[in-house]
Amino acid sequence: MINPNWLKTFCTLADAGHFTKTAELLFMTQSGVSQHIKKLEQQLDTPLLIRDGKSFSLTSAGVKLYQQGKYLLNNLTELEASIKLDEPFTGSVKIASPGSVGLKLYPYLLNIQEQHKSLVIDYSFAPNSDIEEKIIERKIDIGLLTELSKAKHVVCKKIAVEPLLLVTSSDIESVTWQQLLELGFVSHPDAAHHAQLLLSKNFPAFEHIEQFDRKGFSNQISLILEPVSRGIGFTILPLHAVNAFHKESAIRIHPLEYSVGEPLYLCHNRQSFETKRSSYIASKICEFIGK
Numbered sequence: 001m002i003n004p005n006w007l008k009t010f011c012t013l014a015d016a017g018h019f020t021k022t023a024e025l026l027f028m029t030q031s032g033v034s035q036h037i038k039k040l041e042q043q044l045d046t047p048l049l050i051r052d053g054k055s056f057s058l059t060s061a062g063v064k065l066y067q068q069g070k071y072l073l074n075n076l077t078e079l080e081a082s083i084k085l086d087e088p089f090t091g092s093v094k095i096a097s098p099g100s101v102g103l104k105l106y107p108y109l110l111n112i113q114e115q116h117k118s119l120v121i122d123y124s125f126a127p128n129s130d131i132e133e134k135i136i137e138r139k140i141d142i143g144l145l146t147e148l149s150k151a152k153h154v155v156c157k158k159i160a161v162e163p164l165l166l167v168t169s170s171d172i173e174s175v176t177w178q179q180l181l182e183l184g185f186v187s188h189p190d191a192a193h194h195a196q197l198l199l200s201k202n203f204p205a206f207e208h209i210e211q212f213d214r215k216g217f218s219n220q221i222s223l224i225l226e227p228v229s230r231g232i233g234f235t236i237l238p239l240h241a242v243n244a245f246h247k248e249s250a251i252r253i254h255p256l257e258y259s260v261g262e263p264l265y266l267c268h269n270r271q272s273f274e275t276k277r278s279s280y281i282a283s284k285i286c287e288f289i290g291k
Helices: 004-016 019-026 030-044 060-084 099-115 128-136 177-183 191-202 225-229 239-243 276-289
Strands: 049-052 055-058 091-097 119-125 142-145 154-169 185-187 214-217 235-238 251-254 261-269
Touching: 004 019, 004 030, 004 060, 019 030, 030 060, 055 060, 091 099, 091 128, 091 276, 099 119, 099 142, 099 235, 099 239, 099 276, 128 142, 128 154, 128 261, 142 276, 154 191, 154 225, 154 239, 154 276, 185 191, 185 235, 191 235, 225 235, 225 251, 235 239, 261 276
Parallel strands: 091 119, 091 142, 185 214
Antiparallel strands: 049 055, 142 261, 154 235, 154 251, 154 261
């Protein structure tokens, strides 16, 4: 591997065109500059300069090293600057969450981004398993999970409990077990899990989601309530997904004897470096969701 100090000396010499000026720019002696060039030539086993008294020109190998060396040195400088730059309102924060809490949280985080123009919110909606994988692989800074992770390097902090709600179209005033069977179920990726949590607590006859006729499916969190609002079936969804539905008057939330909530965990990889901006955003998420 080429020593970056030797490479910097060589590129500075090529720019300056003179050993004395290079020594002054790098706060070195002329012999020190010559030593760096000599060591580079020895390592690469090829001459880099054609010397003519006190002047010189670059060999073809020297030209190639100069062009690619400048590119590498610039990248190293930018890398060092980006690592040193750790401002709470500058840079990107990568976040992933399930859809329901994302519908509530993402607009709020955009409000923060509007206040701090150099802050970039990189937000993705994903199921728990995908979010956990992204945390483990350090592809995101912050992950929100509705299940406690058992992965070795994933640190989880419980920040809220989101209620689960039984929803029908607005023309259904109350629900019984028989009515639910007649309505049928509008499914979604977390439907079986949500139904098990809520219906098993409130309807003794409930065993599994397959007891209901399947009347539809959507993996788009904002569209799950569309068929429900048209009377096609009922569904179970977290609070924030229900509150985000655009046709509020077309649906009805049915209070049940036993309320059930889904925990929400704020998670990160313990091996990741926590920047000031990710720490700031994490604190704002806790403050907002925990209300």
